[in-house]
Amino acid sequence: MKTILKNIFTILVMVVALTSCSNDDENTNPTVNELDGLTKFKEITNTTHTIELYSHTGATVQGYNEIKLRIKNNANNQYIKNAEVTWMPIMHMAMMNHSCPKSTVEKISIDGTLYEGYIMFQMAQNTTEYWDLKIDYTIDNVDYTMTSVIDVPASAKRTVNTFTGSDGVKYLVAYVDPHHPKVAVNDLVVGVWKMQDMMTFPVVDGYTVKIDPRMPSMGNHSSPNNVNATQLTAGNLYKGKLSLTMTGYWKINLQLAKPDGTILKGEEITETVTSSSIYFEIEF
């Protein structure tokens, strides 16, 4: 019985392999590798194409989201490799609409089918307010578009800070990495944007995100040798080092500083000030 099942399974595998080969030519292997570690969380379809949206967690959530997508031609099930893609996430509120920080959408590799970018949803949906995502793409000089509602539940821990700095500018600071913090020195990645208008949220360049990780449940102690997050190149995310000496709940207290050192928001932790007004939370 077992061997029969095994044989049937082998045959099935061979059939699948052969058919997929005939469809995708020699691009089978890169396609399989491309999706490693990714989970599809959404499919949007119009008359001509289907867009598959992927992320590492298989979902989107309030905060920073790394999103990958690919466009399938509905007619022949082929994935498009030469599209120009832009996107526009919109929050539909009772009184107004606004967007959020986002990157451009770039092709990951020339031979691949995936496009990637990030969207930082600074707020979660609720019963009446929701996010949707409009994707515009151009293939061989023909413009297409599709729009769909995106599920953005609130994050369990604080990963986004939206505030008005002492300079009157509205800033957004979001936690990007580590996804899986360890007891070690972790590579910290943080995003800093400002709100130019309701639809434009450019990256802020040249600032410093000062960090002070603390454990409120254990006397609010800190950890040694943290490195504040700074930008290596303009337009990019900020990178620093986050030391975590034990597992548990950590509050990463923040201060946003201008290049001249002026603190725009956030407080230094002292005996009396146990928490900054801007912070991230992690628990592992």
Place this chain on the structure above:
Amino acid sequence: MTFLIFTLMKKLLLSTFLMLLSTIISAQDTNNSIIKEQSKKDTIKPIQMQEVIVIGKKAQLSDKQSKTLTSIDDYLQKSAKVDMIKRGAYAWEPIINSMPSERTLVTIDGMRIFGACTDKMDPITSYVEVSNLSEATICSGQEGACFGSTIGGSINLKRNQNNFGNKKWNFNINSGFETNNQQKIIGTALNYTDNLFYVDTDFMLRDAENYKAGNNKEVLFSQFKKMNFSVTSGFKLSKNKLIEASLIYDKATDVGYPALPMDVSIAEAIITSLKYEYIPLNSIVTNWETKLYFNTIMHKMDDTKRPSVPIHMDMPGWSKTYGYYSKIKAKYNKNNLLVNLNSFYNKSLAEMTMYPADPNENLMFMLTWPNVVTFYNGLFIEDYYDLNCHSNIKVSASIGNHYNKIESELGLNSLQILYPEMEAQNTRFLKSFSANYNTSKNGFEFGFGAAYGERAPSITEAYGFYLFNSFENYDNIGNPNLKNETSLEGNAFVGLKKEKIKMKITSSYFHISNYIVGKPDTSLIPMTIGATGVKIYTALDYATIFNISLTSEIKFSRQLKWNSQLVYSRGKDFNNVNLPFISPISYSTSIAYSKEKLSSEIVFQGNAKHTNFGGIYGEDKTPDYAIINANFGYKFNINKSKLITKFGIENILDTYYSTYSDWNNFPRQGRNFFVNLSCSL
């Protein structure tokens, strides 16, 4: 690097060998000329500086002791070289020549054992019982380097050694009670001997409640319970070959540490060994003993019984050691040679889990000892050379390879937060050398010596991670970049040994370079709630420790004996800052009267005011104190059975006091009446 070390080792080996060879050759030369006198000299035992505390012989505890069933700690602290750091009523930490466990070496029958507690709540001495042991050999400084590297000295606890003989059964019952902490002691020992085989078993149980300090003040969390079982069995393979297996199982539960923020819910040790002994006949080699051993220790700190803790935490620790030694004793003309090849492999792991007030929050977990391997391979050579019938020279040397590796990735990552460049592995070379001259003539003894020794940092000193020291009130972090601590030592003694009077002045001086201590690092924030700060282990340029002691025994008559002991110690660093745990002047004097089956003793013991205290190490001025103890014993012989009874009162005046070595000045025991009974059938 390894090549360099290798060549260095080679050189060292060679030089040691050459040195030994030269002593042997020179010994031969002098021997040949005075061959006629040799037979006479053979009977003279080498004069030894080491001190031996007799606990009891075989299963039977010695009736010579004033309190037969007292703890090992109590036995040991009678030595002028040994004192005890006390964190509670149980498991005191021995300090030798004013140096605590990192700088000393405690072995059980030559076996290396490492405590599993990051707070030193389980020194090796806590895993054996008086009824297991026959004696404790205390060696000062490098004379104690036989089983590994040390700076301050060593204690080797010797277990009961049974012998083959006529078929015989022996059964003992020990029992005791102490009023102060309602300590109940019950023990049994069963021995069997015949011509080819012997087996010794021993069992002891102690159960104590909180003790009361002077003025009837109860010291909360000073209770303890301890069970100890041991079995040794030997088999004669042939006339001069013996194989012996032994096992000690020790389990302490519900042990309170009044001076610490945490207690111990369980401390468990399994100590096993297999020994092969060969006594060659008509050979230069007089004895060849090889032992394989394994021991495992589990220790769990616990604070669930404390009424208010800022945060509840568990701190378990584990220590496993595999090892062997092979010891050859040889006698060649006037040389008494001892060669000991020894090795051990230890793994130490300690964790800390903190429970947040919010039960939905994840547990806070860290490694305080990151599963560290210590692999040591060493060679020790010693030669007593009899210069003439009343003087000898003792020369010893050792080399060792000390290898450490952090096995836990989490642990290594944790330490790399502080030491990004640090590697998991580290190899060190440890050397020691010592030379002593001793002479004895017409009851007058005299001796002096010099030595050089090295030690590797302990696991806490090299790899400890946020270990809270409640004495200093600092979190301590290890430093993997520490150099070896090195010690230059000088020692001398002068004594008088007459029929009615024995007196001895012994002194030692240590100049310790790269002296390892914790130093506050103000850039770091303590983890422990309420801690003052964080200390990182660093090395002081040097520190010096000087000890001098006077012991005397005067016999007024065959029955009446007067013993006295006076000890002075001084420890300073290179900036003249006092070191911690250096005893103020301490004294004890006792008058003992014994006649046939009756024995009695009155003891007066005290310390001067502790003025040279180490303030930066958490010490403060400790007032002087003096206490009086008395005991009385009687031995009954009923048919073939023997019953030894001991009664006593400790701290007769119920003085409320604390000594310099009491952790956080917690008070010592007040008035205590005890009774110890030992019955052998």
